[in-house]
Amino acid sequence: MKRTFFYCLTLTLCAPLVACTSGADSPAPSPSGPVAETSAVIALNADKALYAAEAAYNAPAHAYVTADAKGLLSASVKAQVKPLLVDAYNGVVVARCAHSFVKLAAGVVQGVLPSGDLDKCPATARSQAALDNAKAEVEGLSAQASSLLPKPK
Amino acid sequence: MDKAKLFDMLDKAGDFIEALAPLAIAIGGPTVGKVIDVVEAVDDVVENITALAKEGKAVLQSNDVDAIDAALSRIRHANDALNAAIQAS
Numbered sequence: 001m002k003r004t005f006f007y008c009l010t011l012t013l014c015a016p017l018v019a020c021t022s023g024a025d026s027p028a029p030s031p032s033g034p035v036a037e038t039s040a041v042i043a044l045n046a047d048k049a050l051y052a053a054e055a056a057y058n059a060p061a062h063a064y065v066t067a068d069a070k071g072l073l074s075a076s077v078k079a080q081v082k083p084l085l086v087d088a089y090n091g092v093v094v095a096r097c098a099h100s101f102v103k104l105a106a107g108v109v110q111g112v113l114p115s116g117d118l119d120k121c122p123a124t125a126r127s128q129a130a131l132d133n134a135k136a137e138v139e140g141l142s143a144q145a146s147s148l149l150p151k152p153k
Numbered sequence: 154m155d156k157a158k159l160f161d162m163l164d165k166a167g168d169f170i171e172a173l174a175p176l177a178i179a180i181g182g183p184t185v186g187k188v189i190d191v192v193e194a195v196d197d198v199v200e201n202i203t204a205l206a207k208e209g210k211a212v213l214q215s216n217d218v219d220a221i222d223a224a225l226s227r228i229r230h231a232n233d234a235l236n237a238a239i240q241a242s
Contacts, residue, residue, distance in 0.1 A: 057232055061232065065239060086240070
């Protein structure tokens with residue numbers, strides 16, 4: 001488990017990375033060498049964006065649930081924050097969809113949603129741009145939610 | 154950043170996540186600070202892998218794909234649980 005997080009494709013086992021691009025509109029992969037390496041970097045960037053979206057949601061969502069369990073949230077605050085968090089979670093779901101499609105387009109099958117879940121993904125959530133937009137939306141909504149929640153003592 | 158330093162960061166990120174798992178199970182979601190620490194650690198790692206890749210220095214290893222997938226999966230499941238709790242509140 002240690003030595004974790006180094007990314008790769010089975011096709012590029014132990015191959016040095018020599019190229020770096022981003023975005024789903026990169027040149028189409030060919031069977032060998034630098035193209036597969038480019039795919040690995042695309043997958044890394046997609047993972048990075050999804051991590052950011054998941055983390056942005058997690059902080060206020062956990063703060064909300066914890067405060068609510070302790071009875072620290074007024075009805076007014078709950079009425080303001082809950083819709084923001086619901087929208088933020090929906091953004092996370094879109095980010096997960098886009099993340100999966102970006103990785104599939106790059107030829108990476110690990111870490112993608114099950115095919116049944118992929119079928120439910122909107123057609124607009126299938127690119128790096130969609131992933132970046134969803135991430136930005138989640139971050140914005142989460143920041144709003146955080147600003148309304150009581151600060152931890 | 155050299156490779157030894159990068160491996161050290163990877164180890165620390167892995168330790169964070171391993172320590173986090175039982176806590177997440179116990180309270181239904183990771184503590185905020187810990188999760189941010191983990192994500193920032195992973196984020197740093199990705200940044201540095203990308204930087205190394207640009208320099209042609211990184212060597213990819215196939216058996217680590219599962220580990221990064223597992224980390225994402227843990228955060229995903231924690232957020233799914235939080236969403237369920239929020240919907241029910």
